[in-house]
Amino acid sequence: MTGSPGVELRGRETAAAIKEEIAGLVRSSATTPRLAVVVATGDEATLWYVRSIAKAAGGVGVACDVVDLGPAAPAERVRATLERLSADPGVHGVMLQTPLPEGVPAQELALSIDPAKDVDGANPLSLGRLAAGLPAFAPATAAAVMALLDHHGVALEGARAVVVGRSTVVGKPLAHLLLDRHATVTVCHSRTRDLAAVTSTAEVLVAAVGRAGLIGAGHVAPGAVVIDVGTNPTADGGLTGDVDFDAVIGRAGALTPVPGGVGPVTTALLLRHTVTAAGLT
Amino acid sequence: MTGSPGVELRGRETAAAIKEEIAGLVRSSATTPRLAVVVATGDEATLWYVRSIAKAAGGVGVACDVVDLGPAAPAERVRATLERLSADPGVHGVMLQTPLPEGVPAQELALSIDPAKDVDGANPLSLGRLAAGLPAFAPATAAAVMALLDHHGVALEGARAVVVGRSTVVGKPLAHLLLDRHATVTVCHSRTRDLAAVTSTAEVLVAAVGRAGLIGAGHVAPGAVVIDVGTNPTADGGLTGDVDFDAVIGRAGALTPVPGGVGPVTTALLLRHTVTAAGLT
Incomplete structure (x- = not known):
């Protein structure tokens, strides 16, 4: 592939904006x-x-x-x-x-x-309400993926979105959030045949499996926006994502790092949900 | 396309088998x-x-x-x-x-x-429980699609399944039921770009939109199993599906008719769910 390397979608800026808003709401309440x-x-x-x-x-x-x-x-x-x-x-x-x-x-x-206090969207009723289009808190991680996409102006209506991972805490609620924004959504998982063929159709690709390096350059369409939800421990006590960052950054249009991508936004949204549950928004 | 026309997946046989089982359970209770x-x-x-x-x-x-x-x-x-x-x-x-x-x-x-009496899976909590892998009644129509696929021995693990329609009563619960059976699942809808390109990737294609003739031969991969959930009124007082039956039957591997496909199985499963709710299974 030629062309410039993808943009690194850092989460700290998005998280800082959310936290600043929260702090303001709390101060005035x-x-x-x-x-x-x-x-x-x-x-x-x-x-x-x-x-x-x-x-x-x-x-x-x-x-x-x-x-x-x-x-x-x-x-x-x-x-x-x-x-x-x-x-x-x-x-x-x-x-x-x-x-x-x-x-x-x-x-x-x-x-x-x-459910009114379920700020991390863990109650199955919250997931059902979310799917049914009723007010509900989404799991903070799934909400963080959406916040990052929005913060960076990624268009979702009509876009092909592929979510790798079907967990109840990330993959499934995220599929509903993306559908709600009118993306065409595919959910892949361990039994998916020819994963690379499916993920290569994605304009927006989200990896949420928990397997270091699962997504390589061959899994990503040129220019795709790639969000890495994985947080896998490394031998040296650090964290690494599901995406092979060095291999994919040259091909993707944009890619979140791990750590420093989805994580900080997740924490910020957990707090924002708490502020909402307290009636401040 | 050459080859023999697809198999017509009539629902009456599946419905009759379910009803016979129910009648037996009720008689012995x-x-x-x-x-x-x-x-x-x-x-x-x-x-x-x-x-x-x-x-x-x-x-x-x-x-x-x-x-x-x-x-x-x-x-x-x-x-x-x-x-x-x-x-x-x-x-x-x-x-x-x-x-x-x-x-x-x-x-x-x-x-x-x-939720224990929600035999048509209408309570959002039922949908959330279903998505979370907890016991729950699925909407009878979504369950009927699965029953038809199973009755006809359609392999789902690893299969590419595409659901057209994202309603809370059919498309969304069906996506969860298919995921639970290890299919790779895509949900399309009115905002999907190039619908035919997406649906043509399906080994199992389910149309659940409510638009007569939406799915034509160009939307279907040769040999695909096509389930038509649509029930659209016709000018002469009858019913027609979302799939152009005459155009698609020559290309699909199998196709449900409307009426006489998903409908009878839906009613049978509503009764089966009631029998389960009554503690007979």
Whole structure:
């Protein structure tokens, strides 16, 4: 391929714009929005992520309670906690952080999060409402993909969008968000035959599988906008995406880096959803 | 194109097999499953359809109450009726028939149908549960498409499936059902550019738009299995599908007729869902 390399779609600018808006809303309100994050794991990377949410919340005037139930919490304790937080008028957003202890079913438990406080769109009712065109919070990661596309002015109406990955937290809600914006949407996954042939039809390609380097240059049409949702740990303790950045950046029209792409926007939108749940927007 | 014309995928055989199974289940049970269909329209075609459901129910030992609220029923009356039927232990299945009076929002009202009785998958929670892989009733029409494909042994794993139409009652739930069976799924709609180019990639093509003759021979890959969900009224009082049957039958590997394809299976599955809701399966 010839031509100039693709634009790097960094998320920090989008995240900063969202956070600035949130901080303004909080300053001009008498209510302090409060997010409760329920954690039941000893996984260090997860605990680090939750601390980063709490820190980002503090930066924009959102209160964040980390409710740590410990890595041995039984399902009933998680459910009771979600019900208590859902009923607490002082809590505006409730998030159930995964992973959970083995045998504790995240989707079932998320049914106990009040949809009005379900700021990470984990309750299946939120997904159903989203699909049915009723007001609902989308999972923050799926919403972050849309925010990045919008921030960079990517046209979606009539565009061919391909989502690789069919998870309930990213791939499926994202398909509905893209459909709602009138894209023609294809969902691929591990059983897709000739993945490269399908992804090469995409004007907008989203990788959300969790397999480092899954998407190479041969998977990408020249000029395509590529959003990398993958966050795979590297041997040196860092993070890498599902897209082979160095191979794809010369072919794509635009590509998000990992880290520094979707991630910061996800956190910002989680806080924005909390501000909305608190009635500030 | 050369080769023999495609197989006509008639629904009556599939419907008969499902009904026979239902009748057997009902005969060997002390419970009479009961379906309540809530109607609020004066539309003759709709009322005819509802009578056909009641008749089919009678044929397999399922009781069917048509609750006619009249074409001027306000939203609150529809909601109260759905809540009453959801709470009635003698009613196992509750269906809200569309169209509804202008300004009465079907999706919002369907939130009042107990998901355990939501035999036509109208409650957004049912759609969300379906998408999240939790037990739920799919809309009968979407389930009928899957039943027809299965009855005729169409392989879905890894297959390219294209759904034309993104309605909450057919296109979207069907996309989830096909994904769940490991097809690679594309959803097209009115804003899709070059529809024929997209639909021609399909090994399994489902038309669910409601526009007579939308899908012609040029939209169909040779040998594709084509399912026509459309039911469009004709000038002579009959029904025609979204697929130009005469043009496509010579090119497709298989094609459902309208009427006599998806329709009879839909009714049979509505009754099967009612039997399941009554605890007979």
